[in-house]
Amino acid sequence: MGGGASGLMAGAVASARGLSVLIVDKNKTPGQKLKITGGGRCNITNNEPDIHKLLKIYGEGAPYLYSPFSVFGVRDTFKYFESRGLPLVTQARNRVFPVTEKAEDVFNILHKELIKNKAVMMNSCVVSKINHHEEKIISIDTNQGKFFAKSFVLATGGMSHPETGSTGDGFKFLKELGHTVSNPTPDIVPIAIKEDWVKGLAGVSLSFMKITFYLDNLKQFSKKGKILFTHFGLSGPLILNSAKSIKALLDKGEVMATIDLYPDTTLGDVEKKIIKIFDQNKNKILKTVIKEIVPEGMSQSFQEIINFIYLDTKVHSIKKEERRKIVDLLKALPITVEGLMGLDRAVVVDGGVELSEIDMKKMSSKKFSNLYITGDLLHLNRNSGGYSLQICWTTGYIAGMSV
Numbered sequence: 001m002g003g004g005a006s007g008l009m010a011g012a013v014a015s016a017r018g019l020s021v022l023i024v025d026k027n028k029t030p031g032q033k034l035k036i037t038g039g040g041r042c043n044i045t046n047n048e049p050d051i052h053k054l055l056k057i058y059g060e061g062a063p064y065l066y067s068p069f070s071v072f073g074v075r076d077t078f079k080y081f082e083s084r085g086l087p088l089v090t091q092a093r094n095r096v097f098p099v100t101e102k103a104e105d106v107f108n109i110l111h112k113e114l115i116k117n118k119a120v121m122m123n124s125c126v127v128s129k130i131n132h133h134e135e136k137i138i139s140i141d142t143n144q145g146k147f148f149a150k151s152f153v154l155a156t157g158g159m160s161h162p163e164t165g166s167t168g169d170g171f172k173f174l175k176e177l178g179h180t181v182s183n184p185t186p187d188i189v190p191i192a193i194k195e196d197w198v199k200g201l202a203g204v205s206l207s208f209m210k211i212t213f214y215l216d217n218l219k220q221f222s223k224k225g226k227i228l229f230t231h232f233g234l235s236g237p238l239i240l241n242s243a244k245s246i247k248a249l250l251d252k253g254e255v256m257a258t259i260d261l262y263p264d265t266t267l268g269d270v271e272k273k274i275i276k277i278f279d280q281n282k283n284k285i286l287k288t289v290i291k292e293i294v295p296e297g298m299s300q301s302f303q304e305i306i307n308f309i310y311l312d313t314k315v316h317s318i319k320k321e322e323r324r325k326i327v328d329l330l331k332a333l334p335i336t337v338e339g340l341m342g343l344d345r346a347v348v349v350d351g352g353v354e355l356s357e358i359d360m361k362k363m364s365s366k367k368f369s370n371l372y373i374t375g376d377l378l379h380l381n382r383n384s385g386g387y388s389l390q391i392c393w394t395t396g397y398i399a400g401m402s403v
């Protein structure tokens with residue numbers, strides 16, 4: 001049930017064993033979410049072959065994952081895809097992508113494998129109920145009829161980006177079957193910002209910025225990295241991976257942040273730099289010089305921010321205090337955090353079936369031995385960086401080998 005990353009993997013592995021496999025998906029074409037991963041480039045895994053370091057990423061889920069990763073870990077992901085003609089490359093922060101940087105190619109590898117192994121794929125097929133008799137799953141009801149099988153893999157995904165088909169149906173089925181399912185909340189998700197100038201920067205991405213968060217004006221934590229501006233606020237790996245901590249702050253009070261546009265330069269050195277640029281352009285008007293002092297793409301918005309100076313002022317007549325104010329803003333641009341975006345914008349949603357109710361050696365339910373549960377349906381916290389798809393490959397592989 002579900003032709004997403006983990007369902008396709010489970011189907012590919014089971015069909016390669018010669019089993020007869022049917023994959024039903026509610027969408028017209030499967031793998032919709034997989035095809036948008038990593039902004040269409042698919043961050044397929046994280047190149048952390050040391051299992052102990054890898055486990056640390058998954059917090060409380062770590063003790064449950066040692067056995068699955070020992071069976072199918074990061075190296076196995078490389079081997080699986082590369083041996084089938086999809087070379088992978090490791091980029092910044094150990095994130096791994098197909099060399100082609102096309103998520104579609106990852107889907108195609110699994111799809112080809114399924115076709116080769118004569119698996120059947122049924123699209124626009126919506127599962128509505130999982131039927132059981134005592135501790136065995138017997139059949140599933142769908143809009144295209146009832147299907148019987150020896151084993152059932154539930155891989156209907158979580159609740160992020162529901163337009164991809166992942167609408168949380170699996171959580172409902174699991175609850176009906178008596179499993180404990182914690183409620184989905186956005187976990188890795190962009191943040192909404194109040195200031196309009198932020199929205200004016202939609203599409204601009206700033207590498208190597210530092211952002212510092214404050215709770216009721218008290219400094220809490222800082223992070224350095226890439227920030228992506230969107231039409232509702234901020235996104236990008238740095239923001240996404242801070243979402244959980246930001247959420248905890250928002251529960252306590254008012255959250256502000258400052259963006260340091262020159263994170264590796266001291267305030268004094270930024271001031272010297274600005275003085276030099278102003279000296280070289282002293283007869284120009286401020287408006288035309290701004291693009292020399294802010295990162296590319298930010299010039300228009302910065303003009304709105306420094307509304308305390310007339311933009312047509314000749315640079316030589318800018319007062320020292322005004323210049324100082326500009327420097328202060330370059331080092332700490334204030335923004336107001338309104339909240340986290342919702343499930344529809346989340347990359348990863350917290351929540352899912354408790355791992356203590358799963359036999360992690362088989363990925364099977366401890367309540368129904370012929371029901372296998374994979375991917376985003378599992379209650380696992382992790383950062384962005386390829387760690388979610390690695391869970392899909394690992395759990396999909398184990399389910400495919402166990403059915």
Ligand SMILES: Cc1cc2nc3c(=O)[nH]c(=O)nc-3n(C[C@H](O)[C@H](O)[C@H](O)COP(=O)(O)OP(=O)(O)OC[C@H]3O[C@@H](n4cnc5c(N)ncnc54)[C@H](O)[C@@H]3O)c2cc1C
Nearest residue numbers: 002004005006026037038043127157165375376386388389
């Ligand atoms: C925008 C975005 C970018 C991401 N980028 C990355 C990344 O680069 N790297 C990374 O590691 N992770 C990334 N993730 C997370 C990753 O995509 C998920 O962890 C992964 O896709 C989950 O796979 P899955 O098999 O659990 O389910 P899904 O991929 O969600 O697939 C579930 C499938 O089940 C089908 N389905 C649902 N209900 C039913 C039903 N009732 N009947 C029949 N079919 C049903 C759906 O149509 C869907 O095709 C990203 C997520 C998002 C939203």
